[in-house]
Amino acid sequence: DAGITQSPRYKITETGRQVTLMCHQTWSHSYMFWYRQDLGHGLRLIYYSAAADITDKGEVPDGYVVSRSKTENFPLTLESATRSQTSVYFCASSEIGRTGNMNTEAFFGQGTRLTVV
């Protein structure tokens, strides 16, 4: 299916375990993003990537690792999950606009609800 998909949709894991959230897009968009959505904080950027093998930290990167070996995939790994990482995680993709700025629409996945117990 065309679009951007996240897997799994729901995940329960134990404190200290490693867990990877997957994100796949079919448009070959240059940009990909990971956000977490928490009540009172809105959407906070964890990591972003401007192209394959180019990634950078967002606002709340601690405890997370990303990679982007292929343009279409942008997995997010929690190296040792903590209860504070219980959240809804959203992946998004976008393209660079004609001016070189990122002024085009970002498309979001359906989200992954992660619970760390």
Place this chain on the structure above:
Amino acid sequence: AQRVTQPEKLLSVFKGAPVELKCNYSYSGSPELFWYVQYSRQRLQLLLRHISRESIKGFTADLNKGETSFHLKKPFAQEEDSAMYYCALSGQVGWYGNKLVFGAGTILRVKS
């Protein structure tokens, strides 16, 4: 640094009343600003962007660089406007590309 502030967590209005969702930003360069909306059980989606200067679903937003604001307005609220609204900012492309950062969001509740 890029920062977006949405001061209201919840805005509750009656159907037919005007709506203004506030958004202020902090960015030293020329920003690109957006409003995204998340309806119940739907994906987050773009509502409008300042570069397009368009009206979507009756909503408009004007970039005010002097006040560093990008408030979302609608003259007559409808019940189907009830949703979570996020203001977002993207700056100029840098070495690592650029971030797209969001505010904390405002829940709009339109009462009948």
